[in-house]
Amino acid sequence: MLVCRDIASLRAATSEARRAGHRIGLVPTMGALHDGHLALVAAARREAGFVIASIFVNSTQFLPHEDLARYPRDEAGDLEKLRGAGCDLAWLPRPEVMYPPGFATGIEVAEIPALWEGAARPGHFRGVATVCAKLFLQTGADIAAFGEKDWQQLQVVTRMARDLDIPVRILPVLTVREADDLALSSRNRFLAAEERARAAALPAELRRVVARIVAGEAVDAVLAEADATLRRAGFAPDYIALVEAATLRPLSAFAPGSRLIAAARLGQVRLLDNLPVG
DSSP states (O other), X not given: OEEXXXXXXXXXXXXXXXXXXXXXXXXXXXXXXXXXXXXXXXXXXXXOSEEEEEEOOOGGGSOTTSSTTTSOOOHHHHHHHHHHTTOSEXXXXXXXXXXXXXXXXXXXXXXXGGSXXXXXXXXXXXXXXXXXXXXXXXXXXXXXXXXXXXXXXXXXXXXXXXXXXXXXXXXXXXXXXXXXXXXXXXXXXXXXXXXXXXXXXXXXXXXXXXXXXXXXXXXXXXXXXXXXXXXXXXXXXXXXXXXXXXXXXXXSSOOTTEEEEEEEEETTEEEEEEEEEX
């Protein structure tokens, strides 16, 4: 597996892959890799002959009070996992490579980022859209694999690539879960043992909500009860909402293709999850 840290070596490697007739698949990550990330590598491998995984903790998507300094980092362990997963190239740009002195450009996607995560974390999706656009252009990827766990991010990136005519296909990959149904996340390691034991109450409650909505119960009442149930279990929910899958607009009644999304804090860890409805 190649490891590139500058644009020149990255472009040389991708040019060689093109000459060999390969399509290029990209898996953007911030490191601290787990089985969910490796599922993205496997999905990209099924679609492309040359797979790149990027590892870059993107400062521009963190708010000033958030956990940028604390975000888990394990470069040696991550590279070993990528080698084992059959990745062809690891792209590890330094901050000054991604954002050189004088960098002054950002990408804003309208509407979708104003809701839910965007409301809770103003400016977050501007950082996500900007770094993903740069990664797509740096690597020349034909396909980029993103997990469905971060559903709103998936929609933002899909819209951004489409609106800017970036020739990359966004490949959604199903959420990978622990044995107790908790969605895998790099931040799960920060849950205390007692919190980790309770964390599966979030996906369990979301599955009950989906079943009740599909059965025809009133959406607003079901969501209010779910919020109260999670609070009794020790969570601090930011939102639990039924939304249009692509636009994230809230729904007050069941519609085919809708999505149930949630964010809730447990201790110092903010958990995100979502499920298809119907």
